[in-house]
Amino acid sequence: MARESETDDGVAAVERPIHATRGLVEMLLERASEAEPSSVNIVLDTTPAADFEANLDVDPSTPVLSHVYFPMAGRAVNDVFGIDLGTPAGRGRARFLSHPQGPAELTRRDDLAGVVLLAVPPWEDCLAFDRRGRRLPLTVVDAEPPVESLPE
Template identity: 80%
Template sequence: MLLERAVEAEPARENVVLDATPAGEFGADLGLDPGTPVLSHVYLPAAGRAVSDVFGVDLGTPAGRGRARFLSHPQGPDELTRRDDLAGVVLLAVPPWETLTAFDRRGRRLPLTVVDAEPPTESIPE
């Protein structure tokens, strides 16, 4: 889904907030330590845009969430730049839009494992 967004946004850059769920909260065994964060939520940039543009408050991302980010660099490079919005973990895509590279906020590459899993169902308390 993230790579598809990058393709659709090209030649513009894509910048999406991501959040994680601990591996132990998934209904299936992912073969990971239960505390390992698994990126499972996407907060699209259009949500809350009007308030953010006027007041600088991001209503599209719940408080305390979004410690990761997906970025695309349509013209490259395949590394973080000073122009990028950083987070604890950044997933970066560059053409030909086939893979993601993970970085920490200092631009050091991180290992990335893709898991095929359905995140746990969440509901809003009444």
Template identity: 80%
Template structure:
């Protein structure tokens, strides 16, 4: 368990992901967005990010699928691969610019509010975290044949 005076770990994300999330938030307004985020280890990027190789960098989003009957009834999101997505992206179109008791929480929560120009990072206890955005692309992934 962390001590109250213990500094929280910083959060890292790619510029492409942040831009996509802000565009999605603006397009969905006045509705809220609640999406699962996933990361790529810093070592997997072609560019040296200056981070420990195992440091997670948020790089992917799993957007909720339409027709989410299984999720609505059982609370199971079949669109997110098992063991993935320990971070979430949330929007509060009418505010506040902090987490609320009604939010779906994760280890890290990225939150945006209008005018959709920046994202803030929080831990599950609503502590603000520093967010560093890298102009780097994650490696291209493909499905096995």
């Protein structure tokens, strides 16, 4: 279900709930806890709801945050040339960030994406935001994404 909110220019915007798998959220919170007092910044990606074996009770085209691209992949090239080889082109339009010392909101120093999941201590849940820092509803689903394998 979508809800309406007002944008900065006074125009009504429709906010769609963000969906994420429980396994992903638990892994992200664990990672944030282990990294404390350092922060975590991870690129996230989605799987269409239709690809899950379980019925998620949402439109089949609904993107569900389900996996990560680890920040170490391609790091040397990124550090030298500013090219992120760890994230396939056109993917990773969401991010997970942790703020070990707070605040529980996006800041100007954060790397932004279309959707940002944010966690703060005590690492019990995530908050969802759009790139403008507006809070979005987050629905955690009990479903495993399909198993992916590399072509031989």
